[in-house]
Amino acid sequence: MRRTLVAVMAMAVITPVALAACGKDDDKGANAWMSTPSAGASASAGADSSREESATVPISLAVTPATGKTDVPVSAEIGFKLAGGKVTTVTMKDSAGKAVAGTLREDGSAWVPSAPLKTKQKYTASVVATADDGSTKTAATSFTTMGKPGKKTGTGLYLFDDRTYGVAMPVVVEFSPGVKKADRAAVQKRMFVTTTPAQPGVWSWTPNGTQAYYRGPEFWKSGTELKVRIAVGGLPTGGGRYGDRDRAATAKIGRSFEMKVDNRTKKMTVLQDGKTIKTMPVSLGKKGTPSSSGVMVVMEKKEATVFDTTDTDGADGYVTDIEFAQRLTWSGQYIHSAPWSVGDQGRRNVSHGCVNVAPGNARWLFDRTLIGDPVTVKGTGDKLSYGNGWTPWDKPWSEFIKGSALPVPANLK
Template sequence: MRRTLVAVMAMAVITPVALAACGKDDQKATAWVGTSTAPTASASADGEPVTESATVPVSLTITPAAGKTGVPVSAEIGVKVAGGKVTDVTLKDAKGTPVSGKLRDDGTSWIPAKSLSPNQKYAATVVATADNGQTTTQTTSFTTMGKPGKKTGTGLYLFDDRTYGVAMPVVVEFSPGIKKADRAAVQRRLFVSTSPAQPGVWSWTSSGTQAYYRGPEFWKPGTTIAVRVAVGGLPTGGGRYGDRDRSATAKIGRSFEMKVDNASKKMTVVQDGKTVKTMPVSLGKKGTPSSSGVMVVMEKKEATVFDTTDTDGDDGYVTDIEFAQRLTWSGQYIHSAPWSVGDQGRRNVSHGCVNVSPSNARWLFDRTLIGDPVTVKGTGDKLSYGNGWTPWDLSWSEYIKGSALPVPASLK
């Protein structure tokens, strides 16, 4: 059955953070870090070559520029060092309280662990060590901007201490959507780590209202996923700023896949690589076909009501439904359908949902997790990208085209 009534889904509201503002070149804090030596050839009195040491300057530049005001609260401490590396960064507020954070993997900046406070003065100290062991310390201070008037709201569909299916994508939602020109800056503030380590890429829907994160394959069972959407105070375009930071750490459970074939009118359930159950189904009839594609369980309701009278008028219906599992935003579900048991395995009579018997519906409901994959094939309708959590419905080569940042060659 299809219904247009969208069930309420819990969503963590978050926001993007602003990038560190930089001053003009002549305002940047620059210091010689020390010197490194490189051999250079010269000649002795008898004409024999002699190796001497030539000094090579090592420089450090940091941002925001000293005295900078109106800095977004998403500010990063930018670092540029030649001939050495940054070995320590300290950031303190006006009271001298340290702010925790860490360097980016590429070493280009230091990111506070949370958004800074508005209308506050901060002081940063950066220590760099030259290749020859010499060190230098450089400081800067800046003042953050006040609270912005316009914000971009965001939602993270991942929650602490929850267990999800192997196809659970990291889903971040933006309202209003992020325009193409602003997506790269936002994407740089979306962080995911997995244990055990697995590769992944962010990809945007065409509207910019959602960004997904997934790997080339489903997550390994037992994986821990840690996510930080560090967009609080981040400029998101159109004079808007992210509303707040949000993060979550969750687990991936066992592998549990549901595969629905219109030709056979059956669902095959595969757990940890082994077929554990098959069951007859009835899919959408000709006028309301089910969508074919790779979907995931987005929501589970043991009991709910489908009400389509607002959109379908006299053709609408109000029906009590048990063991409903949402697959799309438009209203495609797996659910108990006692009225179609005689048709299940034989013909399609639903309004687009996957009908199963009450006993099979309960069996599935008791075993599934949010994020379990559901593949439907052979129907007369193609799943629309973005109609649900749909990143797995694209091939990897197509999926990564949605990234706003260059994709590493190793992942292409």
């Protein structure tokens, strides 16, 4: 069936751009924004150094923001300019003397508070660096944060806390309005992902800057924990705007479950943990409304819904009850039960772009899939548009990493 956009999850501020396609419904889920995880490798906060400073080893240490600086964004980090040692302790306190928690960046270049600072507050910070011989150097600063910004960039994170996702689940962040190229590097530096067990990954932006995806060269390993913090609350995002708030979630990756659809055979092959467990006939989009070929993921599941295309197709539109619907694109392509096309499935394409399957097969799939399971369609007359759904896997790794606003490590190129 062909339908118009319905958001997979209700974002705190924004919703995706509507596109015409297989049907329409007005139900919207609720997204969850969770507590802030750490931003990188741990560093002690609040501990005092036990060693005396020594002039025998020339440690050079300066910190930012500069002492006395005002109107500092609440996203402020304690930055270091250091030679002759490494930072071993960072202590930060608010105007009431309460300690502020935070962590060191993995590269040791700065200390990141675990949550945005408060507006119009004075903060003090003390940084201790230690040389190889045990001698230390201490530097301190105090600064005052800015007031509430007049313009904000809305943000959203398509990830629920304590949920289990498929192996192709990308980390998807949205920005409204989109972030311009000149401002993306600073924003990307504040988007943290930790995988357990450790797996490489890179951020990549869509051309208009409204979305950024995080994925690795391969699908996630089953059992992986994804810990995400989008630490853009109060961060300058360009054009006098500041990020609306931090977003965070911790989720897990489940078993491998892949669906591969071939227009030539008009069959879907289902693999679990790399082994074929089922094949089933399908009917794809007819000539005038072809299904998209590409690598997609399941974005939403609804056991029962209504496809309504009357607002886009007028007199040619329809209202149809649908069961076991699984969204693949924003433009409205789904896998769903289609009892009216059972006779065509495996033989010819009659849908409005969706993957039609028999009711029993639709239920079988619905009972086993997870949000984030990959779906590959090949051999149709239409190429999947990048950004029409969660599409980072539709680009080869060499192309995907070109969308990063920061240099990609040599070992990932």
